[in-house]
Amino acid sequence: MKDKPLDSNPFRYGCVVEDSFYCPRPALERQLAGFIRSGQNVVIHGERRMGKTSLVNAVVRGMRGWRMLYVDLLHVQTVGDVCRRIVSAVRNLERKASVFEKALKLLPRLRPVMKIDPATGEFGFGLDARAAEDPYAVEEVIDMLAGVAAGGRTVIVLDEFQDICNLPDAQTVLALMRGRIQFQGDIPYVFTGSVRKRMVELFDNPDSAFYKSALTLCVGEIDRDSFAKFLRRRFENGHRRVSDETVGTIMDTVADVPGDVQQLCEAIWGVTSGDVGAKDIEAALQVVFMREGDKFESFCExxxxxxxxxxxxxxxxxxxxxxxxxxxxxxxxxxxxxxxxxxxxxxxxxxxxxxxxxxxxxxxxxxxxxxxxxx
Ligand SMILES: Nc1ncnc2c1ncn2[C@@H]1O[C@H](COP(=O)(O)OP(=O)(O)O)[C@@H](O)[C@H]1O
Ligand SMILES: [Mg+2]
Structure with a gap:
């Protein structure tokens, strides 16, 4: 099936990509879907912007009857942050206030309150701040996940999991989490992480609570041929031709990192109106430097x-x-x-x-x- 012609920029970066913005990765998708279907826990390694979150999202969306409970743990600093992120994830999943309210009842120690905005009807929650800072609160929220997942096919994704290590009481929290998760054998958990060293410490070190608790999947660059084909098609749908050689140079320029390739293509799109050639790559880089040069400057300082x-x-x-x-x-x-x-x-x-x-x-x-x- 051909995509509709595009007027707007067909390249996206810095966010999860889906649908026509997502380049399929069939081998990885099959593997991950297989692990999830068999109820296995999976740990996904890969540097930032390699496409871990987009991959998990695409896989679960493609699995009929399954849903994803997505917890973003990026930059969590305290146990309270972890509890709130997990409860937020449940709120995002459960569209019905009554269902969410039932889930909150599973957290008696955290004394949750349901908040409803009278104007919009949107609902939120509050947790007892003190209770949420107790490492044992984590047990309650993890048990709540089992309650939410019961009776349905739910994948629980703990994204940027390594940031749990930021917590002052990280080891206790990890041990408590692992202790509860191991009783949830039929619920697949996906742990993703962008800091390889920390993730390896967590899952491959015999002293760690999560040692050997999950199968491993590595997300690296997208297969070059399929990504190049995908990119060319995106340009062509917008009536711009680009040679294989130029696409190759684009990918070389940013070492095939999917997020950076898309960022460069987004900028190339902005500086071209017709066919794309090698000189446009340099012009696009200058656009990126204009946007990000100050940041790089301060990195150096x-x-x-x-x-x-x-x-x-x-x-x-x-x-x-x-x-x-x-x-x-x-x-x-x-x-x-x-x-x-x-x-x-x-x-x-x-x-x-x-x-x-x-x-x-x-x-x-x-x-x-x-x-x-x-x-
Ligand atoms: N399968 C894909 N197809 C096209 N672009 C992708 C793909 N995966 C990642 N990207 C690009 O990388 C960016 C970051 O993707 P993301 O899934 O957030 O990576 P990660 O979770 O590994 O940091 C996206 O905004 C997009 O530009
Ligand atoms: Mg991510």
């Missing part, structure tokens, strides 16, 4: 001279063997110990991450921006 040299070195030379003499000389760094220390900091700031022995930029736009500056 946070760095010590050595950290900055290392960052620039990784951009120019590549992120392998940063402690080798050749790298240190080329980057102008005195010794291996300084490079090692600086690398730890760059990882903490999440400017780069370590992947199979190579430091890679979290944002390829940041890298491209650095390479075009006169440092």
């Amino acid at each position: 946070r760095l010590s001279p050595v950290q900055f040299k290392l960052l620039l070195g990784i951009a120019r030379i590549g992120g392998r063997e940063i402690q080798s003499r050749a790298f240190l000389d080329a980057a102008g760094i005195g010794n291996a110990a300084s490079a090692r220390k600086a690398a730890i900091r760059l990882c903490e700031l999440r400017y780069v991450y370590l992947f199979r022995g190579e430091y890679r930029f979290s944002s390829m736009f940041f890298k491209a921006w650095l390479l075009r500056r006169d440092y």
Whole structure:
């Protein structure tokens, strides 16, 4: 089936993509759907903007009779945050006030109150702030999830799960969560995480409460041929031709990261009105730099001279063997110990991450921006 011709920008980034904005990933989708159907818990690893949330969303939407209880745990800081995010997720799922009210009754310790906006009819909730900060409150909300999921096919998605580690009492909370989840054998839980190191700690470390509690799925770049075909079709539907070679260059420019590819294409669309060529990529990059240059500037201001040299070195030379003499000389760094220390900091700031022995930029736009500056 052909999509309708597009007048508006056909590329989206920074959000979950669905329908025609989503490029299918059949192999991963089949695998995930299979795990969910058999009631397995799954942990999904993958860097940011690789498409984890979009994948889970597409899979559950495609499974007839199933629904998704989606909990976003990004930046949670306290147990109360976790409780409120989980209850919010239930509210988003249950469209009927009476059903939601019934779910709230499963939280006696948290003394929930139902709030209804008289003007719009929209409903919300409040929890006892003190009770919600008690780690044991987590048991109650996890048990509530079982109540909500009972009798229906419900997948519970805990997105950006690694951020639970931000909690001061993380270990207790994790142990309590795991303790309850293990009694919910027939409900599939999907844990996704963008910080590989932390997720591996959580699921592959024998000392962790979640050790070996879920099957693993890795979400990396989208298969190049199908993503290239998808992108070309998006351009062509808007009456713009683009060669395979140009699509290849677009993908090379941002190392195939799906979110960055879409962001670059969105900008290319903005600077073109007809066919798309290689020179448009550079113009589009300039548009992105105009929007994000200040942010990149402030990223750099946070760095010590050595950290900055290392960052620039990784951009120019590549992120392998940063402690080798050749790298240190080329980057102008005195010794291996300084490079090692600086690398730890760059990882903490999440400017780069370590992947199979190579430091890679979290944002390829940041890298491209650095390479075009006169440092
Ligand atoms: N399957 C896909 N097809 C097309 N674009 C995608 C796909 N998956 C991800 N993207 C792009 O990446 C962006 C981030 O996707 P998201 O699912 O939020 O990633 P993650 O959860 O891994 O951070 C989307 O806004 C979109 O631009
Ligand atoms: Mg996500």
